[in-house]
Amino acid sequence: MALRNAVMAALLEGEASGYDLAKGFDATVANFWMSTPQQLYRELERMEAEGLITARVVEQERRPNKRLFSLTETGREAVRAYTAEPLGKPAVIRDELMVKVQCLDAGDIDAVRKAITERTEWATAKLARYERLRQRLLDGRSEEAYFAEAERIGPYLTLLRGMSFERENLQWGDMALRRIDQRSAADTQ
Secondary structure (H helix, E strand, C coil), rough: CCCCEEEEEEEEHEEEEHHHHHHHHHHHHCCCCCCCHHHHHHHHHHHHHCEEEEEEECCCCHHHHHHHEEHHHHHHHHHHHHHHHHCCCCCCCCHHHHHHCCCCCHCCCHHHHHHHHHHHHHHHHHHHHHHHHHHHHHCCHHHHHHHHHCCCHHHHHHHHHHHHHHHHHHHHHHHHHHHHHHHHHHHHC
């Protein structure tokens, strides 16, 4: 998947500045796509040159002017074409923590344990951010009401997937730490 598809997905929410998109990536599409601000700004320039998005300049008094981006009809057609494409192979996990865990028995157990603990802390923080976003999207409605009434349900469905992923990270981290502790206790006896 190209970054442009994630950008177009984010712009379906409406007009946004590059800064807002970069900040919003963390709250909206970060559960399935990561990007640095530099990558994002380069992609916005390419997309504008290709006619997928348009930008308008908003003058500001005490700040530099900002550019607000929105999808063009060509961009919306590209979204439709992208969603119609067959899926590629499922994503593969490339996670340095898993390599360290694989080396656990010959490595520094305390360092690996610390890395797992940090990962669970990260997952806990992300899950809390996702829950705040979920509450904001629901806006006092039940999930059933949201699905029946909301203009767009895609962002909520991807949010639920991100939440599920972080919950699984927490479950795995807790289990891994318990097993490491059990093994360490048995080795010291």
